Amino acid sequence: MPASGRSAFFDDLEELLKDLLKDNPEARRLAERLLNAYKERGVKGLREELRALTEEAAKHGSEGQED
Amino acid sequence: MALRVKRIEVEGFRAFRDKLVVELGERFTVVHGPPGSGKTSLVRALEFALFGETREVASRLMRKEDLVNDFCDKARVAVVLVGEKGEILVERTLTRGGASKLRVVEGSNEFYDGLGEQHLRSKLALTLDDFAWEVAVGYQELQALVHTSPSVRNRILDELLGLAEIRRLYRELSGKELKGYLEALRDELAKLGGEELLRNYERLKAKYREVVSERDAIVRELEKLEARKRVLEEERDIPQARAAEVSSLVEERGKLKTMLQSLGDEKLARMPAVDESYVKEFAERFKEELAEVLEMLYMGEEAERVRNMDVTELTALLETYKNLSDKMKSCIIKMEYEVKDVYNEIKRLEDYINSLENDIAEIEAKINELEPLRSEYDALVNKYGDSAAVTKKIAQLEVDVRALQAEEGRLRCARDLQEEAIQQLKERGAATCPVCGSEISDAAALPKVEPLEALRLKRERLERLLQDLKEIERKLRKLEPELKLLDDYESRRESLSRALDERLEELHELRVSAEELEERLREVRRRVAELAKTYGQLDSYYKRLRYAELQERLKELEAEIRKRGYDEQRLAQISKELDEVNRKISSLKAKLELLEASERQIARDLSALEVSVKNLRDVKERERGIAALYSNLMAVRSALAEAHVKLRQRLVERLSEAASWIFAKLERSGEYDAVEIQVQSAGARGKRGHYVFRARRGADGNYVPAFTRMSDGQRSLLALSILLALRRLKPRNLAVLILDEVVPNVDEDTKVAVAKFLAESLSSDLQVILTTQSRRVAEELGSTAKLVTLGGAGAAKFY
DSSP: OOOOHHHHHHHHHHHHHHHHTTTOHHHHHHHHHHHHHHHHHHHHHHHHHHHHHHHHHHHHHHHHHOO | OOBEEEEEEEESBTTBOSOEEEEOOSSEEEEEOOTTSSHHHHHHHHHHHHHSSOHHHHTTSSOGGGGBOTTOSEEEEEEEEEETTEEEEEEEEEETTSOEEEEEEETTEEEEHHHHHHHHHHHHOOOHHHIIIIIEEEHHHHHHHHSSOHHHHHHHHHHHHTHHHHHHHHHHTTOHHHHHHHHHHHHHHHHHTHHHHHHHHHHHHHHHHHHHHHHHHHHHHHHHHHHHHHHHHHHHHHHHHHHHHTHHHHHHHHHHHHHHHHHTHHHHHHSOOOOHHHHHHHHHHHHHHHHHHHHHTTOHHHHHHHHTSOTTOHHHHHHHHHHHHHHHHHHHHHHHHHHHHHHHHHHHHHHHHHHHHHHHHHHHHHHHHHHHHHHHHHHHHHHHOOHHHHHHHHHHHHHHHHHHHHHHHHHHHHHHHHHHHHHHHHHHSOEEOTTTOOEEOOGGGSOOOOOHHHHHHHHHHHHHHHHHHHHHHHHHHHHHHHHHHHHHHHHHHHHHHHHHHHHHHHHHHHHHHHHHHHHHHHHHHHHHHHHHHHHHHHHHHHHHHHHHHHHHHHHHHHHHHHHTTOOHHHHHHHHHHHHHHHHHHHHHHHHHHHHHHHHHHHHHHHHHHHHHHHHHHHHHHHHHHHHHHHHHHHHHHHHHHHHHHHHHHHHHHHHHHHHHHHHHHHOOSOSEEEEEEEEESOSGGGOOOEEEEEEEETTTOOEEEHHHHSOHHHHHHHHHHHHHHHHHHSOOSBOEEEEESOOTTSOHHHHHHHHHHIIIIITTTSEEEEEEOOHHHHHHHTTTSEEEEOOSTTBOTTO
16 A cells, blocks of 8 residues: 555654754644644644644643642 | 546446446556547546546536536446455436435445545545546646646645645644634733732732731740749739738838938938927028018918917928918019009000190190281281271271262263253253253253262272271181180190199109009018028928938838838839739730731731632633643744745655656657756745746756746646656555546657656556547557547537
8 A cells, every 4th residue: 555645745744843843842742733633634623623722721721720 | 545446337427428338457548539539528427426526517617417418317427446455336426407426335335425425535535626636637737737827836736745735734823713812811811900919919918927927926925924924923922921911011111202202302311410499490580581571462361370370380381381472472473563553554644744745735836826816916906996896887888988879970960961951052052951841041050060070089989998998807807716716725725734734743653652662572572582492491401300200210110021021122023023024915915906807807808809819810821821822833833834845845856856757758859858846936025935847958958947948748748747746756545647638739759658658657556547539649559558449339429
């Protein structure tokens, strides 16, 4: 089975993003999540992932404050 | 899972009225036929089967139901795909009304319509657009690549290279919603009070901790003090019991001490002792002196009472003096007022005398002014009599003057009548008397008329006299009131002079009286002052006597108290310390109450703030989380933009290399031996740049712009090279390449070369299907490829 061109393209992109964001681990992880979402589920998946990330960021913030 | 197309069955679709079954070669198939034979329809049939529509329908160049052949009610296309896991049948029907049905069969599984579409998508991983540009490429696509505007070419190439995916990602990751959310959170933070609220809350909490800490410290201090208090109270009990036993002595001693203090304890202790008999004599003299002074002050009763006092009762004598002292002062003040009153009276009298003297002087001046008038009046009276006599004379003169005037008038009439009669006699010789009417014949007979002149002179003399008298009368009348006024002034001057003399006498008496009073006052003051000194001396003697007496008693008491074993100093020390401890306890308790009130208040305030602060912190944390996410998202976006540039460069280089290699194989003239693709104007001011195609000219080896130098056919070959290179670089699940008459504008040799290149170089990896009108291509490739010829009985030309 030939390697999917789209997959190869995203592999290249992922590799480039990793390199460009090597000094910003959080942004790198974010890029990975978003890229995977887009790769697997397209624009709809990307939007869903972004919404989930937003919810996580908001929730994480309020949890972190409790003392 | 590389899929290939094994068979296409088509019926009632576009050019195909009747059923047509096309078996395709596993590697290379040439579909040959004249124009209108259905080559493109076959490609669109495959497209319709796989995607439910064709590119023309998708781009609204035709309606879906127009895909049905004009002579049929419905169209049916069935495609058999072959993969490693076996065959997949895709069957799609379309009615003239536009209703479409799909059936997908894979092994024992069958999927219909929606599920079928879903299954098919997952197998193909391909969109219609991808299919049109990468799988089934026609002449239009090639032309679009080389004959379109740079921006459209950019879009097409970006899409083909996959870079459009990055653009889509970049667009989707704009972060607008996130930014909006962040701004909303920041607005909410601002509404909630932001950092100020937190600072207030923290300040209040710190204050609360401070108050609690202070309160605890006070409580601990209070506990220590209470313990010390208990110890001191126990220690105090023993000396206190002794104190009860000697309480009367202590009390007496206390009183003595108070008395000694009131006498001036320390001062008296330094003074020498005094003899009692001497003091008695001194008191006697003081008493006598006091009585005398009292008498001088008209306080006879008090003087008598003092004289009757016994000097051994020194306290009473001193007390009496003290009591009388104020009274004496009052009397002196009264005397002073008396003196002051006399002087006031003197002053008042002096003012009155001055006023009298001024009045007299003023009247004198007026008298002096009027005095000459009296001489004038007296002279006139002596000459003409008083005003009544003059008036009488005037009346007589007026009667005389009127009589003379009447006589004068009578004489003037008589003379006029005579003159008239004489005139008549002269004229007529006779005349009639105008008075009696008698005839007058001789002028001499007329009576003699006295001369008028003498009478007139007399009358004038009388008139002048009358005028003079009138003037005299006027003067007299005028002088009379002034002389009366003069008399008044003289009378008033006399009475004022009398009053002045009386007041002067009175003034003298007052001055004598004032001097006497002053002399008396000075004497009284001197004596009172001396008395005060004497009193001081006597008081001092008294105190010294009293002090000696009290000291004696005090010594006796001290001796008695000591004898009974009473430790007064210790008790005082304990009491003092106890008082201090109690004072501190009271002070601390008061402070504690204040602190507790403050603590309660702060706790209430804190509780009120808690909700707002919790809410604020919640929002703040959300804001922090979202801000971090937004920041990371922007970093990702920025990285995507950079990755886009880098990846494009990488892909373009690969594409350029592959396309150049293919172009060299297809371009048979040798005019150009290589091509390259470049991205120009990228990066400057955020520009994405555009793709430029260049070709290397064989004659000089220089690269020249492809669009301006190449022929139409060469440009088609260039576009084909690029698309084929892309297809090689970008494998798909559907390993099929269909070229639908892609280069109709080249010569037959080139067409053959293209076909041969496809057969030799691409068909090992891809199933290649080439449609062509060229008989030569079909003939030359017929031996190596599966040949499908259209244009027979199955084709309908009237599509």
